[in-house]
Amino acid sequence: xDIRLATNLDRDDIRNIHLSVFPEGEREIVSNLAIRLLSxxxxxxxxxxxAEADGAVVGxxxxxxxxxxxxxxxxxxxxxxxAVKPEYQKRQIGSKLIESGLEQLSTMGVHALFVYGDPKxxxxxxxxAELASSYSPPYxxxxxxxxxxxxxxxxxxTESTVQIxxxxxxxxxxxx
Ligand SMILES: CC(C)(COP(=O)(O)OP(=O)(O)OC[C@H]1O[C@@H](n2cnc3c(N)ncnc32)[C@H](O)[C@@H]1OP(=O)(O)O)[C@@H](O)C(=O)NCCC(=O)NCCS
Numbered sequence: 001x002d003i004r005l006a007t008n009l010d011r012d013d014i015r016n017i018h019l020s021v022f023p024e025g026e027r028e029i030v031s032n033l034a035i036r037l038l039s040x041x042x043x044x045x046x047x048x049x050x051a052e053a054d055g056a057v058v059g060x061x062x063x064x065x066x067x068x069x070x071x072x073x074x075x076x077x078x079x080x081x082x083a084v085k086p087e088y089q090k091r092q093i094g095s096k097l098i099e100s101g102l103e104q105l106s107t108m109g110v111h112a113l114f115v116y117g118d119p120k121x122x123x124x125x126x127x128x129a130e131l132a133s134s135y136s137p138p139y140x141x142x143x144x145x146x147x148x149x150x151x152x153x154x155x156x157x158t159e160s161t162v163q164i165x166x167x168x169x170x171x172x173x174x175x176x
Contacts, residue, residue, distance in 0.1 A: 001093060003100045006048035006060065011035055013057035014050065021083045029174055030081050036169035037062040044075065044108060046167065049100055051084070051093045059084040061097040063105060066114060066164045068135070076135075077105055078114040078166060080175075098125050106152045114149045114164070116141065116176065126150040136163045139176035 006014060018031035040046045044065050051059035060083055066076040079101065084093045102125070105113060114132060115122050127148035141147055 001051055001053045001058075001091075001096065003049055003051050003096055006038060006050045008038065010048075010050050010057055010060075011038060014038065014048075014060045017057070017060050017083045017085050018081060020085060029172070030083075033169050033172075033175065034060060034062060034081050034083075037064055037167070040064065040167055040169060042167055044110075047101060047104060049097055051088075051097055053088060053093070058088040059093045059097050061094075061101055063101050063113070064167045064170065066166050068162045068164055071162075074112075075108070075110045076112045076114065076164060077110050078116075078164075078170065080116065080170065082117075094121075095125075102152065110152045111154075112149050113152055114147075116143075116146045117148075119145060119148060122148055134161055136161055137176060138164065138166050138171065139173045141176050 014034050015031045018034050019027050022030045037046055038048050042065050046064040048062045050057045062081060063077045063079055066078050068074055082094060082097060112131065115127050127150045129148055131151060132147045132149035135149065137147055
């Protein structure tokens with residue numbers, strides 16, 4: 001299994017992976033998010049990675065930058081979305097996609113990485129609700145317990161709760 005940066009040529013594969021794993025009602029919106037993030041131009045960059053196995057793209061993950069007001073030094077990212085084709089799940093492909101992103105973001109000097117998902121899955125990578133509680137997500141959450149974060153590089157702490165802003169494709173209340 002290999003992990004590499006995604007390109008526009010992976011569009012259809014990425015769309016199909018998300019369509020195949022998310023339930024009706026979510027699958028269109030999440031696959032559209034994945035595709036929009038693929039061509040989202042940001043500084044620092046939005047990162048899309050794919051996992052390849054048996055000559056095909058079987059997993060995808062994206063990391064996009066988030067910002068807070070009044071602090072241009074702080075660097076944050078959010079992990080979304082993540083999916084592995086059903087027949088390739090439970091082979092550590094999801095874990096490797098996450099770990100590969102963590103490595104890259106740590107090297108880039110990113111301070112905090114956020115995720116909105118199942119704590120039972122993301123907790124084992126070091127995400128937790130405590131750090132996330134200092135940062136308000138851009139929309140009211142349907143599942144507040146899913147809001148988690150982890151520190152990648154220390155150095156900056158917040159004294160009160162701050163609001164984070166996301167890239168455009170994530171600015172959709174139905175995703176939260
Ligand atoms: C979540 C997902 C990406 C994990 O991919 P994967 O390649 O199977 O992950 P890994 O092999 O690294 O880890 C698998 C383990 O995570 C567990 N797991 C998967 N989803 C989980 C969840 N929501 N809560 C708790 N554990 C979960 C599996 O049961 C498995 O446990 P095991 O190793 O004890 O058997 C994949 O299940 C998927 O695409 N799910 C549908 C889309 C989704 O939920 N994406 C995340 C949205 S926030």
